[in-house]
Amino acid sequence: MFTHIARRILQAIPTLWVIATLTFLLLYWAPGGPFDTEKPVTAEVQEQIEAHYGLNLPLHQQYCRFLGNLLKGDLGPSYKYAGWDVQEIIAQSFPVSLELGGLALLVALAIGTPIGIAAALRHNRPSESALMTFAMLGICLPSFVLGPILLLLFSAGLGWFNPLGWAYASDRVLPAITLGLFYAAYIARLARSGMLDTMRHDYIRTARAKGLSERLVVWRHALRTALYPVVAYIGPAVAGLISGSFVVETIFFIPGLGRFFVNSAFNRDYTMVMGTVLLYAVLILLFNLLVDLLQMWMNPRTRND
Amino acid sequence: MDSSITQRMRAGVFLCLSLCISTSCVKQQSNVERGNQAQELYIGIGTEPEALDPHIVTGVTEHYVLLSLLEGLVTRNPATLAIEPGVASSWTLSEDGLRYTFQLDANARWSNGDQVTANDFLFAFERILSPALGAPYAYMLHSMRGAKAFNSGEFKDFSKVGASASDPLTLVIELNSPTPYFLGLLTHYTWWPVHPPTVLKHGSMTDRISDWTKPQHFVGNGPFALKSWRLNAGIEVTKNQHYRDARNVRLNGIHFLPIEGDAEERAFRTGHIHLSSTIPTHRIEWYQTHAANNIRFDTYLGTYYYAVNTEHGPLADARVRKALAYAINREALTEHILGAGQKPAHHFTPPDTGGYSATARFPYDPQQARQLLAEAGFPKGVGFPKFELLYNTSESHRSIALAIQQMWKRELGIEITLYNQEWKVYLASRKAKDFDIVRAAWIGDYDDANTFLELATGGSGNNHSGWSQPQYDALIAQAAVEPDPAARFEYFQQAEAILLDEMPFIPIYFYVRSLLINESVQGWHPNVLDYHPYQSISLAN
Numbered sequence: 001m002f003t004h005i006a007r008r009i010l011q012a013i014p015t016l017w018v019i020a021t022l023t024f025l026l027l028y029w030a031p032g033g034p035f036d037t038e039k040p041v042t043a044e045v046q047e048q049i050e051a052h053y054g055l056n057l058p059l060h061q062q063y064c065r066f067l068g069n070l071l072k073g074d075l076g077p078s079y080k081y082a083g084w085d086v087q088e089i090i091a092q093s094f095p096v097s098l099e100l101g102g103l104a105l106l107v108a109l110a111i112g113t114p115i116g117i118a119a120a121l122r123h124n125r126p127s128e129s130a131l132m133t134f135a136m137l138g139i140c141l142p143s144f145v146l147g148p149i150l151l152l153l154f155s156a157g158l159g160w161f162n163p164l165g166w167a168y169a170s171d172r173v174l175p176a177i178t179l180g181l182f183y184a185a186y187i188a189r190l191a192r193s194g195m196l197d198t199m200r201h202d203y204i205r206t207a208r209a210k211g212l213s214e215r216l217v218v219w220r221h222a223l224r225t226a227l228y229p230v231v232a233y234i235g236p237a238v239a240g241l242i243s244g245s246f247v248v249e250t251i252f253f254i255p256g257l258g259r260f261f262v263n264s265a266f267n268r269d270y271t272m273v274m275g276t277v278l279l280y281a282v283l284i285l286l287f288n289l290l291v292d293l294l295q296m297w298m299n300p301r302t303r304n305d
Numbered sequence: 306m307d308s309s310i311t312q313r314m315r316a317g318v319f320l321c322l323s324l325c326i327s328t329s330c331v332k333q334q335s336n337v338e339r340g341n342q343a344q345e346l347y348i349g350i351g352t353e354p355e356a357l358d359p360h361i362v363t364g365v366t367e368h369y370v371l372l373s374l375l376e377g378l379v380t381r382n383p384a385t386l387a388i389e390p391g392v393a394s395s396w397t398l399s400e401d402g403l404r405y406t407f408q409l410d411a412n413a414r415w416s417n418g419d420q421v422t423a424n425d426f427l428f429a430f431e432r433i434l435s436p437a438l439g440a441p442y443a444y445m446l447h448s449m450r451g452a453k454a455f456n457s458g459e460f461k462d463f464s465k466v467g468a469s470a471s472d473p474l475t476l477v478i479e480l481n482s483p484t485p486y487f488l489g490l491l492t493h494y495t496w497w498p499v500h501p502p503t504v505l506k507h508g509s510m511t512d513r514i515s516d517w518t519k520p521q522h523f524v525g526n527g528p529f530a531l532k533s534w535r536l537n538a539g540i541e542v543t544k545n546q547h548y549r550d551a552r553n554v555r556l557n558g559i560h561f562l563p564i565e566g567d568a569e570e571r572a573f574r575t576g577h578i579h580l581s582s583t584i585p586t587h588r589i590e591w592y593q594t595h596a597a598n599n600i601r602f603d604t605y606l607g608t609y610y611y612a613v614n615t616e617h618g619p620l621a622d623a624r625v626r627k628a629l630a631y632a633i634n635r636e637a638l639t640e641h642i643l644g645a646g647q648k649p650a651h652h653f654t655p656p657d658t659g660g661y662s663a664t665a666r667f668p669y670d671p672q673q674a675r676q677l678l679a680e681a682g683f684p685k686g687v688g689f690p691k692f693e694l695l696y697n698t699s700e701s702h703r704s705i706a707l708a709i710q711q712m713w714k715r716e717l718g719i720e721i722t723l724y725n726q727e728w729k730v731y732l733a734s735r736k737a738k739d740f741d742i743v744r745a746a747w748i749g750d751y752d753d754a755n756t757f758l759e760l761a762t763g764g765s766g767n768n769h770s771g772w773s774q775p776q777y778d779a780l781i782a783q784a785a786v787e788p789d790p791a792a793r794f795e796y797f798q799q800a801e802a803i804l805l806d807e808m809p810f811i812p813i814y815f816y817v818r819s820l821l822i823n824e825s826v827q828g829w830h831p832n833v834l835d836y837h838p839y840q841s842i843s844l845a846n
Contacts, residue, residue, distance in 0.1 A: 032727075038732070164564065
């Protein structure tokens with residue numbers, strides 16, 4: 001187990017290096033610079049600003065400087081927000097996205113898993129179609145449609161929730177549902193197919209032949225295997241959820257990381273783009289590792305692989 | 306037994322859920338209700354300010370915030386735009402119009418209690434003009450004697466620049482030439498002071514990356530002091546007790562919220578902000594019908610235009626450019642596509658800019674446009690090469706471009722291709738002159754026609770058309786040194802007539818500032834500079 005973890009961590013280092021290098025080069029080659037503005041500055045001012053950030057250096061020197069700083073854990077200052085470090089911005093906004101993503105994951109699991117299992121256990125019955133139609137709706141309804149609908153109903157209509165902000169506990173409800181429902185729909189479909197597949201296995205037939213109740217068969221014997229695809233899915237899904245959602249954060253005015261992901265690319269805020277991309281890459285690698293470990297725990301056969 | 310436990314568990318879960326929902330769903334008091342009681346203003350500012358350093362920033366959003374935190378030598382009356390005392394309680398101008406002497410208010414204080422002195426202004430002037438800072442708007446100070454040379458690194462001794470302090474409360478500014486709009490320039494944040502000890506405590510004078518603007522460090526001399534700033538969450542300022550005129554400041558605090566687009570409109574509708582930065586176009590009609598008191602279209606000092614690349618092809622011919630301009634029905638555009646009170650632009654400088662209104666006009670005249678095109682060798686557009694119109698990605702720019710594409714096709718028989726680019730790519734294309742026609746806009750830096758007409762001079766970095774004409778440049782240069790306002794305006798009139806006859810820029814419309822405003826906000830006067838000093842604002846309960 002520990003060897004496996006150590007190996008995965010070692011594998012992550014070159015992966016992160018490749019991601020960082022590619023991101024660096026793509027940013028370097030992207031047209032437009034971080035300090036291009038509507039009212040252009042004089043060539044002298046442009047030179048001064050670029051010299052300030054080392055952007056006047058040849059490519060290889062900029063790259064070496066960037067890698068050196070990265071190894072020291074220094075992502076550098078944001079080019080867009082003067083006076084703010086990238087670490088500072090991430091430290092401020094990531095916890096918000098983490099909280100929102102965590103709650104959305106709970107929503108997704110709490111809604112998706114029971115629906116998927118219930119649909120599988122009602123296979124070929126009208127209720128299965130009803131449940132899966134609901135799941136399909138979740139997939140088809142993008143968050144920029146669902147968010148305003150929920151706001152219209154529960155904020156503008158019933159007045160139960162604030163239309164935006166992140167100040168009160170209740171401010172978490174609508175964004176978490178908006179973000180989580182899409183994932184709930186996927187989880188429902190995965191849980192359903194997982195459960196249908198599992199229920200055809202011989203050991204389930206054996207359990208039934210032994211006279212166990214259907215509830216025990218499902219909960220004790222089938223569930224763990226049935227959720228295998230769900231667990232595989234939630235690894236990368238969690239990384240996506242907790243690293244922020246541009247749409248949901250914009251609709252509900254949430255100070256998370258999602259808006260920086262998109263806007264930093266538009267703004268050519270090189271250091272911020274690098275920070276968010278690397279954070280996302282680390283999260284993906286981390287959660288894939290956790291999922292692997294979880295799957296090992298769930299399926300003893302894979303432990304010796 | 307099992308069954309009763311399950312039932313109890315279910316009951317427990319139900320109870321918990323009910324409690325959660327009932328506690329979370331208690332309707333919160335809205336920001337507007339709370340703000341009106343506490344005299345705290347909530348403003349939507351659209352985008353997040355890039356910084357709070359007045360020597361680095363360039364945007365309108367930053368202006369909204371800085372106006373609360375810092376104060377220059379003079380201010381304006383928001384209702385009349387007349388110049389009024391700021392940090393300077395009085396001033397005199399020498400007879401030759403070249404030397405201003407400002408007497409500073411002895412009560413002017415920084416938010417930490419330090420006195421605001423003439424040396425603080427000198428420090429600020431030296432800082433923004435230092436080449437090492439790379440201040441994008443340093444040119445706003447170039448009317449000061451020697452400022453341009455110092456800024457471009459011709460000499461390093463700041464004492465040679467025309468700014469000095471004869472005592473801590475007397476500041477002297479010398480000008481290159483009489484500049485009638487000079488006092489107006491002083492209301493721009495580039496001329497405002499920064500607190501030297503705070504700047505120097507967190508780095509050198511010319512550090513762009515510094516912690517001095519962080520809430521825990523910021524020291525300002527405006528009516529409000531910085532309390533908190535969290536990116537994408539908002540900026541909060543509270544009343545500065547050391548402000549020179551604190552007793553007349555009625556607001557206790559301001560919350561600047563960077564909410565964009567539809568979310569901002571929703572925030573206004575649900576009482577979360579008193580004022581919005583703009584209104585989504587699709588919501589205008591609803592407000593006009595249902596909440597006319599809350600919607601406002603204030604005239605604004607800005608021109609939306611198309612810059613024509615005059616360096617090659619048929620567009621190098623002024624007759625073609627005029628034909629394109631004459632064939633656009635601006636009234637239809639502003640009424641049916643924009644619909645927010647924008648004014649059709651039949652000249653370049655917005656009306657009544659610092660008292661100047663252009664007399665030259667060009668018409669909407671498709672017949673004359675066709676004639677001009679025929680004279681240029683393209684009767685009914687036959688043989689006219691297909692060209693491209695570039696705009697930055699935006700639904701409203703697209704709508705305007707589509708309408709103009711149709712007008713040119715219908716009236717002139719000319720086919721154009723529209724293409725949009727993401728903002729930074731668009732800026733790069735425009736800088737490289739990689740376009741035939743490009744969307745552009747200019748918002749006046751100050752209330753004088755010079756800020757618009759200087760744009761088309763040969764030396765202007767903002768003249769993307771490639772057009773220049775010695776006579777035009779000479780007129781603008783003469784206006785810059787002409788002390789007599791009537792004579793200056795005459796130079797501007799002549800220059801504008803040349804501009805419209807050559808048409809390197811095709812004016813489309815004059816901007817308006819469209820905003821949503823709660824009835825409780827008092828003192829937010831409409832003015833072309835969108836200038837709203839917060840000491841004039843209060844909230845009615």
